[in-house]
Amino acid sequence: MANNKKTPNKKPKLNPYWIYGAIIAIFIAMQFFNTNSLQDSSTTTPSEFMKYLSEGDVETVEIVNKREAKVYLTDEALQKEEHKNSKPSTLLPTASKLPNYSFEFGDLQNFENQVNAAIQDQGLKTHIEYKTEQNYWGDFIIGFLPFILLIGVWIFIMRRMSGGGGGGAGGQIFNIGKSKAKLFDQNTDVKTSFKDVAGLEGAKEEIQEIVDFLKNPEKYTSLGGKIPKGALLVGPPGTGKTLLAKAVAGEAKVPFFSLSGSDFVEMFVGVGASRVRDLFKQAKEKSPAIIFIDEIDAIGRARGKSNMSGSNDERENTLNQLLTEMDGFGTNTNVIVLAATNRADVLDSALMRAGRFDRQIFVDLPDIREREEIFKVHLKPIKKSENLDTDFLAKQTPGFSGADIANVCNEAALIAARQGKKAVDKQDFLDAVDRIIGGLEKKNKIITPSEKKAIAFHEAGHATVSWMLEHAAPLVKVTIVPRGRSLGAAWYLPEERLIVRPEQMLDEMCAALGGRAAEKVIFNKISTGALSDLEKVTKQARAMVTVYGLSDKVGNLTYYDSSGQNEYGFTKPYSEKTAELIDKEISDIIEAQYERAIKLLEDNKDKLTELADVLLEKEVIFKDNLEKIFGKRPFETELKPLLDK
Template identity: 75%
Template sequence: MAKENNPNNAPKKPRFSSWWIYGVVIALIIGFQFFGGSTFTNTEKTTTSELQEFLRNGDIDKIVIITNTRQAKVFLTEEGLKKDVHKGVAEKPLFPSTGLVPQYVLDYGDLQIFQNEITEIKKENNLDTIIEFDTESNVLGELLLSLLPFALIIGIWIYLMRRMSGGAGGGAGGQIFNIGKSKAKLFDEKTDTRTSFKDVAGLEGAKEEVQEIVEFLKNPDKYTSLGGKIPKGALLVGPPGTGKTLLAKAVAGEAKVPFFSLSGSDFVEMFVGVGASRVRDLFKQAKDKSPAIIFIDEIDAIGRARGKNNFTGSNDERENTLNQLLTEMDGFGTNTNVIVLAATNRADVLDKALMRAGRFDRQIYVDLPDLNERKEIFEVHLRPIKTAETLDLDFLAKQTPGFSGADIANVCNEAALIAARKEKKAVTKQDFLDAVDRIVGGLEKKNKIITPEEKKTIAYHEAGHATVSWMLEHAAPLVKVTIVPRGQSLGAAWYLPEERLIVRPEQMLDEMCATMGGRAAEKVMFDKISTGALSDLEKVTKQARAMVTIYGLNDELGNITYYDSSGQNEYGFTKPYSEETAQKIDLEISKMIEEQYQRAIKLLADNKDKLTELADRLLEKEVIFKDDLEKIFGKRPFEKEELKEEEEETAK
């Protein structure tokens, strides 16, 4: 009974629409048109032979021949109506007509033959039957046919106008008359978002700045009483996946004020003037609901520097949108208690006028998380995951150098998927390590067909990387080496690079030498080289070019850089140096790489027996770890005591 009384379970009644009335009227008109002539009268159809029989019997009073429809209407005499043969048509109709209604109708073929037959029967039987000729016109049908195209056009026009005005299933901003309206989503703190600052791990400096913006809106007197002004805007800058949008969501959850969220691309439309119109409407809505926060994600879509990529000289719609945004943020009109938050990972391409104080007063840099911040991020993302043991978060944080917050979230999710794929009831430490390998290197391809000769080459290549990195002081510590194909690579070596804030030339050169160790091993063992070192060559070339042209670490070129932090070099057609300098740069890059290549060859030639032993073990096991290298080479003499202690704790 409870289920029957529940209104939610009751079937929904169809909603009344005015279109139903139009449909019923049209159906009635069509019905009267096609069926009205015979449905509500007793007129029956007959044949030519029956007509001739009725005519010979003297039952017919009048025959009206309709020439344009090839139809004849037959009217009976009073005596004929009394006969049993005409009993069906003699009865009174259900809806009697006011006009003369024939008792029979028939369709004839050739008019001349039909007329001759009737005339001949009249003469033979000396009948006084009246024969008339007439034409009929269906006024209602013709009127409908003539009005139907206009009615269809008018109906379609009304339908389209209602759709475009947003009255028939269209939301604001999605219709033609609302195209200049803002597409910003207004967040309701009660229903739309649950994110708070507790959900944002790490980013302590950025959180502090953003929290202060929330405080500005909640308690402005605290700041304005001393003569201070509330900031107009804050720009969140940082690499992808570091939590810029998450911070904005936390602001939406904490502010308890109207929060308008949209993307920079929401201002872009195919119509001229739409972007500027949407900016005006956005700020009008925000001012009406002030205090309020506006969040523009990926603001570089409209905030790119003006006049840098407009080669055609035509009016640039994006520039008009940016001009309107600049005016709204700090123009003649003041936006009281409206704060603009924006996020981008391309701050170098933004317009200088957008970045000045008074518009974006604060630039909050959201960097990649360090060791402690990664640990906090793991704590957040491990909450919903069912783990089989108490995980060492310090260990997981150390295994993910250079990972962003989004990458760590992906690691946790991938670990859970891997555990489920293996039919486990809970996620273990090994699943997290496998997830890191999966994300960094790609999916394992154990069924990839590799010839024994290729496998041997790959084994010596990876063993060369491991050997050289073990012998060099500043090379990253090795974790494991594998010759199992993964992603696009045929083999891989995993390292845990030291997280440095500044890098010295000797450290970069050691890393380059370790990277060239793979090709050097092929040269030492087989006196041949292969295409397997493509990614290694790409890496060292970029590194060497950065040392020469960006960091000024080359003695030949000296203390000079060609790096442009404003990002405007991409719009230039000329290099910032002469052809002579370009040749010198190419020569120094090649020289630097060759020196490290020869250094790697010498190291491997001096330790050829150990290289061979390592490659053989790699061919046997396919995956080897740091312990295997220690058995062959002994302890690394360069390891810091702190690292040794940490590794011993991890092993325990």
């Protein structure tokens, strides 16, 4: 089979800058040959000149431009030994006589008086001549230098403006309207594949189907199916949306354009829309292709109906151009758009409709099984101990995203290295989880004995109430060592529920108020240490009343807006009377759980005191310490003890 590839033309192209350089070199050469460098006369001093003058060796003194003297010797003087080296040498032949010496003098009047006096006193025949020399080429270059610079800048700008081709993005000054997308194709080494994406089975299946469609389109088109226009990855931060896109770039054997939504944003008008046009133009030229837009909410926010200022016009024009390119009058089906966002509620409805984003793939936080798979991926490069149980680690990290788990593995490796270990063990991972959740330990923080006692009873109150309640989360450990901004902390292992019942929420609120209730029961005083607890229970109570409709007095109503539009409004979706009812109901729920916590602690005051004393002594207590004081927990859960020490 003949090779139809064109052999590259290896002849050097004529660069116009070479021409500009040659012209400049010619000007410099002309300037050089026009100066005194063409004639090499010996230099002397005024005192030596006066000596030569008094001896009668000087035939003519030529004063040039009132500051330089050129000396011409007589023929007899040229025969003397001291003047043998004064014969001038020249690069070019010349008919005129050249000076033998030259020097510069100070004041012209004084110099003339000295020379005239010497000539008259000794009766010399020396002539004095005056001459004005002018460098025409130097003056010409200096005069035209500003014009030369302006012409050079103009040529540079014109070349940059025409660098991108004809119209479209190339017509913009400095290619500012050109797409900033990074291209990945079969020539690009992208090592990420679907094997590196742990969990997310449903999302991977749909994404793999899109990749498979591009590889084997006949499998689907033979049955009349069409390639989907786009897929939108939606989910909380750190769940692996961008990682899925990287896997697509590594797996797909088609050009993959990757960029962020903010890459379309620019201070110049029309740049965003121009970049969208250029992006899809490049993708269509290389079709079939995939475009990945990360953080698409930067340009895809819902368009306002009454735009009071022009601040959003540019973003809306960019969005309009994107809508047209994805599903407009002249589009084709050879370009697939992948996008990722964690703010799907603020996206424009026209962008979300079928025909543009046919599929919305929800990438949720991983469950316990998926967390174990994610741990296995991130533990591959880590030197871990042989008895490390990934199932245990997965149970210890409820609510962690994939990015959080990667951070836990890295922190555990750093902690083990800091302690000089040869392998990362179970305790290092537990310390890493504590470090991420609570912050760094501050053992040198100055705490008075009375404050430490109050903190111990506060944390013991949390532990006691949660131990006594059926639906409260099982306790893992309690510490009074300051971490981050907190003076003490209690670690729980929440049950991963899909739905939450009112009694479960109330038990959690009662356990959260156990710290303040313990301070009230023991010291009959309360402190500011319960700030985070109060914030938590207030949010829970407000959600019960205004979001989930779990209040009998307010009823089965919700004021939650999933579209997120109400948060920008200036009016509440309920009357002032209802607002008072909501506030009263929230307060009643919280106070009822506070009184419940106080009663529980008063009934178990001796055990609370014993637990606080153990906590003051050891600073960190675990589940087995509570079992020694309280006995087995009355409400056994399906979860086995996860942390015993």
